[in-house]
Amino acid sequence: MNISVQLHNIAGRLGGKPAYYFMDQASTYAELDAAVTRFASGLEQLGIKKGDHIAVLLGNSPHFIISLYGALRLGATVIPINPVYTEDEISFILLNGDVKAVVCLDLMMPLAEKMQKHLPEVQQFIICESGQGGGSNAGGMTDKMKAFADVVSIGSPNYEGPDLGEDDTAIILYTSGTTGKPKGAMLTHRNLFSNAQDVADYLKINEDDRVVTALPMFHVFCLTVVLNAPLMNGGTLLIVPRFSPKEIFRLAKKYEPTVFAGVPTMYNFLYQYPEGDAEDMKSLRLCISGGASLPVALLENFEKKFNVAVSEGYGLSEASPVTCFNPLDRPRKAGSIGRSIVNVENKVVSELGEEVTPGEVGELIVRGPNVMKGYYKMPEETAAAIREGWLYTGDLARMDEEGYFYIVDRKKELILVGGYNVYPREVEEVLYSHPDVVEVAVLGVPDPNFGEAVRSFVVSKNPALTEEDLISYCREHLAKYKVPNSIEFLAELPKNTTGKILRRALRKQVLQQS
Template sequence: MNLTKQLHETARTKGSKPAYYFMDQSSTYAELDGAVTKFASGLEQLGVKKGDHIALLLGNSPHFVIGLHGALRLGATVIPINPIYTPDEIGYIVNNGDVKAVVALDLLLPLVEKMHPALPKVENYIICETPQGKESGIDVTALSAYSKLKSFSQVLASGDLSFTGPELEDDEVAIILYTSGTTGKPKGAMLTHKNLYSNAKDVSDYLHMNENDRVVTTLPMFHVFCLTVALNAPLMNGATIIIDPKFSPKEMFRLVEMYKPTVFAGVPTMYNFLLQYAQSYGGDLSSLRLCISGGSAMPVALLKYFEQKFNVLVSEGYGLSEASPVTCFNPLDRPRKAGSIGQSIVNVENKVVNELGDEVPVGEVGELIVRGPNVMKGYYKMPEESAATIKDGWLYTGDLARMDEEGYFYIVDRKKELIIVGGYNVYPREVEEVLYDHPDVVEAAVIGVPDPNLGEAVRCYVVKKNPSLTENELMDYCTQHLAKYKLPSSIEFLEELPKNTTGKILRRALKTQVLQ
């Protein structure tokens, strides 16, 4: 079984059920599956073949869902790309990923026309019509003047509903996800049909998703967290997804009021925004049976405040692109442990090891490694990096973690973000947890900076709620809760912290500013 075959089966048994809502319009599973089939057939007529690489430069929309599953049904490999990347970033991924066709928003048409001479391998550009594009005066119907350009609707209309597609093998690459590249250029994690299907099914089963669920899909679809947890896992069991083009607290509360969703998946920053908005304007999340947090560690104080305010369970989990992505979740049938990423999901093993690869005793910190049917095939065209990351079937995550006596895992920090102060280890998250506990702190990020005497020192960046909060007051607060070597050398107040498109706070962006 694979994702596109599962979608077809769901459409056969639940064809009249809404598959998604988008901009207050709905589409049934039968309609979605038909569009996927026609798009796959239309791609084939353009000369796209099984094994070819197709890039999706799209935001959250039906275009993304149809483009993803249509390409998979044809047997093509999909490369999702953040549509707000710079031309250099997009160009690198398209060229490195050997992309032959690009599906892009009409708003990106000027960029496509400018970039295409530098992308000689791309044979077709498929442009998706949007209301925003029409408002900007972009006429997709005039694309016939360009031989490489087609409109999404043209490709869809040319497709044949009787198209069946080739047989897909479990170990064939379905998606290549380019990691954010904390060092050097992004690496393309090759995820197979088995990787994606197994993780979506295991997540769906673990979270008890069913056809009665309505899942808010507001995380970026091009990101693996959304791709598995808020898109493929719900569609697997006939649930309905509520596609939100861009997260905002106000829109989230409107969607809850209108559609009564049962599941929400977000990153900690989103939960913080919802909490801050509700405290100022009010808001109800009573229809939700479950909230899922991932992408980065959720501060314990934020988790507790959110659950108390909205009376809803937040299950924190853990994953990474190379694992499709989920490896852990807090269980729903046993006590949730605040600050923990939970236990290994079914069919996936996690363990904590030392630098020799030997498992460390319970409670000790080491590197988290993962094994299971969800672990990637390797990095595209990077055999040495693949061999360094996957050893004896185990994926080395680069995250520092510990495990308690009940098998619950706790992420301590990124291995590369560990701060060493005078020979002592300081984990940024530990300091951040203290800062988040202060009632006048909205957000916090901690990095290590060079220090001539101690090697490194702790620097904090804070967004404050109370304008009168001073650095000295916050320093005094930290002194009460942290050992001396963990104390900040300085605290800087910012209007906002740098974040990626999923809302994850970017410590490395702060560090880059310091080193420049």
């Protein structure tokens, strides 16, 4: 079984039900499945075959879903790429990923033309209409370019595709590459199907759910939790091309969604939105947070304002991604990523790989059918990440007596002040609890006396708030060595397209100032 076959099965049972709404237009499961089938067949007629690699450079749209499920039905391997990446970043992934075909918007045609010269291995560019100029009828289409609509139109409605093995590579997700070049995590059909099904079961996602799809589809959090899990169970997606609080509240009023998933910055924007009203969110039965740790103060403020529970979970690309979620059948624990989902094991280990006692901090490791087969063309990195069947996440965590896990921080983000461990998240939690603080990021900077010092970057809604005000506030709640020795106020914090705060950009800023 794989997610594309499951989509076909759902279409056979719920063909007339809306699979998604996009730009206020509905498309049924039967229509979606027919487009997926034709696109898979059309790809084959262009010379794409089972095992070939196809890059998808698209934002949130029906084009993305049809490309993903169509390529998987053909047996091709999909490589989702953030379309706002630079030319160098995209070129690296296309070359390293041995990509044979690219699906992209017409707005990227100039880039596609340049890539034809530098990347001869890419045999086909499939161009999607953006509605913003360009497109399949515009000039500039070369022999290597085909319009998305034309690929669908030439496909057979009766195409069935080849037999696929559960260990065949379905997707290669290139990690963000905070150190060195990004690595391609190879996820199999079994990885994707098992995690989507387990997440859907754990969160009780069903055909009555309407799920706000505002996270980027090319990101694994959205891919599994907000796209695959609902479609596998007959839910309806409310596709948001680009996140904005105004659009979320508009959708909430019109379509009465039952599930919202986002990263902490999205929750912060929704909470701070002046026109946001609890009445607009009354249809939500569940909010899901992931991608980064959700500050406890923000979680509690959001829940109080909108009267909806936020269930925090945890995952990473190499695990398809979900390993933990707060259970829905009991009160969630603030600050916790929850317990292991069904079929997945998590444990906390020491530097020697030995399980530590509850409450003790160590590295979180994961085992289950969701764990990747390895990094593409990187056997040494694969061997370092997966040992005796366990995936080493690089995250520091602790587990309580009831089996709830808490992320302490990234192993590489640990700050050593005079030999004492300082976890950035602990300092961030304190700063977030200040009523005038909107966003925070904490990192370690070189210090001649203590090795490292704590520096904080803060976005405040009160222009009168001073550095000394916040340092004094931290002294009331933190041990002396954990208190920031400097606080810099910014208009906004740098973020990636998923809304995750970019610590490396702040670190680069610090280096430039020194």
